[in-house]
Amino acid sequence: MLDINQLNWQKMQNQLPAIVQDANTGKVLMLGYMNQEALQKTIATKKVTFFSRSKNQLWTKGETSGNILELVDIVSDCDQDALLVIAIPSGPTCHTGEISCFKSNVVFSWNIISYLEEIIKSRQNNITECSYTSSLFNAGKSRIAQKVGEEGVEVALAAIDQDNETLCSEVADLLFHVLVLLRARQLDFTKVSDVLISRIKK
Numbered sequence: 196m197l198d199i200n201q202l203n204w205q206k207m208q209n210q211l212p213a214i215v216q217d218a219n220t221g222k223v224l225m226l227g228y229m230n231q232e233a234l235q236k237t238i239a240t241k242k243v244t245f246f247s248r249s250k251n252q253l254w255t256k257g258e259t260s261g262n263i264l265e266l267v268d269i270v271s272d273c274d275q276d277a278l279l280v281i282a283i284p285s286g287p288t289c290h291t292g293e294i295s296c297f298k299s300n301v302v303f304s305w306n307i308i309s310y311l312e313e314i315i316k317s318r319q320n321n322i323t324e325c326s327y328t329s330s331l332f333n334a335g336k337s338r339i340a341q342k343v344g345e346e347g348v349e350v351a352l353a354a355i356d357q358d359n360e361t362l363c364s365e366v367a368d369l370l371f372h373v374l375v376l377l378r379a380r381q382l383d384f385t386k387v388s389d390v391l392i393s394r395i396k397k
Contacts, residue, residue, distance in 0.1 A: 197269050199234055203276040210246060211271075213278040215288070218267040219385045220309035224288040225296040227256075229278060234269075241266045243282050262286035308384050311371065315378050328375060336379045342372045 202211060209231065215224040227245035229237070233253050236244045243264035244255040257263030264282040271278055289296040294313075302310050318328035331339050346369040353365040377383060 197238075197271060199231060201275060202271055202278075203274065204231065206274075206276050210248070211276060211278050213243075213245065213280050215243060215264060215280045215282055218281045218283050219383075219388075220306050222295055222306060222309070223297055224264070224282075224284060224294070234278075237266055237269070237280070243280055256288070257285065260286070260290075262288065264288070308374070311374055312378070312383055315374055319378055331372075331375050332379060336376070339372065339376045339379050343369070343376050346372050 204211070210228045211230075211234075213227050213229045215227065216222070217224055227243075228248060229244070230246040233244045233246045236253065236255070240255070242255050242257070243266055244253055246252075247254050255263070263285050264280070265285065266280070266282050268281040269278055270281075284294075287294055315328055318326050319332050322329045322333065324330075331342065346365065350362070350365045350369050353362040357365075374384065377387070
């Protein structure tokens with residue numbers, strides 16, 4: 196657990212920069228500042244709270260918008276003068292309505308699942324005739340489940356008879372359809388991650 200008294204408050208004039216990271220996707224969401232009171236309130240309430248330097252007062256993220264940041268963990272850097280806040284957002288973090296205050300179109304391998312899930316969810320909520328993903332949702336869960344089965348067979352066959360490039364392509368197809376099936380059941384991959392993590396801990 197973070198020891199508040201060990202932090203280097205004097206060096207930073209009693210305010211530490213706090214970078215917020217999404218616990219599920221790893222995406223950097225925002226940068227804020229915390230004084231000791233804001234940090235203590237964050238830990239006590241499990242809702243990320245900052246110190247507003249412009250208004251000279253505490254503010255809990257989402258207190259007006261409802262887009263709170265639920266605390267998972269807080270760690271400090273090696274110099275004890277910066278904080279990494281790991282949290283679960285309940286909605287867009289940026290006041291502009293964007294998921295993150297840091298806009299980037301770069302897709303990294305470590306967050307491809309969350310990136311795909313955003314696209315799949317968008318196709319579910321905005322059905323279009325030209326979208327293959329939308330057509331899957333229109334066909335219903337049974338058809339989506341059938342596609343998962345078909346893709347699973349294709350992965351198995353590729354593993355036996357095809358080259359590595361073909362195998363990877365078939366695995367990508369299978370993973371995509373699994374994500375669509377999860378979305379059709381109103382689930383996301385974090386539920387699967389939770390199961391995997393629980394198994395690792397055993």
